[in-house]
Amino acid sequence: MHVLSAFLTGLLFGLGLIVSGMTDPSKVIGFLDLAGAWDPSLAFVMGGAVAVGLIASRYARRRTAAFLGGAMHIPAGRDIDRRLVFGSLAFGIGWGLAGFCPGPALVSFGAGNDKAAVFFIAMLAGMAMYEFAESRLRSARPPQDDR
């Protein structure tokens, strides 16, 4: 059941990305281009998603187990460290350069787009670089929470 619900929620997430306009890199860059002809649409994507998420998060906080069983894996970290800030800055630069973030890249890869496939493979390579660096550091520091 966990696997079926993960597939269906992934599918719904992907449909949401397509409907919202997030899978069109030129629209994403239009949103990030404050100094040009600015397209504020993507603020509405975030607004809609966060509004639903706020309700779900409040409800989830009171639960000790998931509906389908198993623990609630909710990140509890509170440290605002250099990894968080510099990692996010690097992500933002890549996002601004290509107009892709991970979800839309996967959806566009699924649509059979060659450029999205190249971005997706490079993204996996970047994640593998993190795993390599992390495996060298892991013995020395506590694990970070994943989102």
Place this chain on the structure above:
Amino acid sequence: MIDWAQFTPWRSLLGGTLIGAAAASLLLLNGRIAGISGIVGGLLRPAHGDVAWRAAFVAGLVFAPAAYGLITRLPATTIEAGYPILLLAGLLVGAGTRFGSGCTSGHGVCGIARLSPRSLVATAAFMAAGFVTVYVVRHLLA
């Protein structure tokens, strides 16, 4: 100046609501945060009993265009970046989201919905970096 020709508030709000509903479902049904970079990244560090749900979620995302295509035609998309820039951007997005523990979904949607201070800082950082990058590429280098 707002580009009214491209502005799609209702479509984007509807899409955002679907994204929120998906994130809410994964959280309540599976007890998992719908952070794409974390879900994909976890597949590169496979742990027993932790692979199938991640692979299924990713398969759902990849299958979404085909499902959408059954109902109506996929919206047109434009990727302006060339292959070398896409390679560089992909590396930055992959490494950056993993070091930063999240992306637009994990921090920008799920984390902000939880009012997580880490996610608020991360979202401010990647949005600011995105704004500056587009400004440099479109207005200083062009």
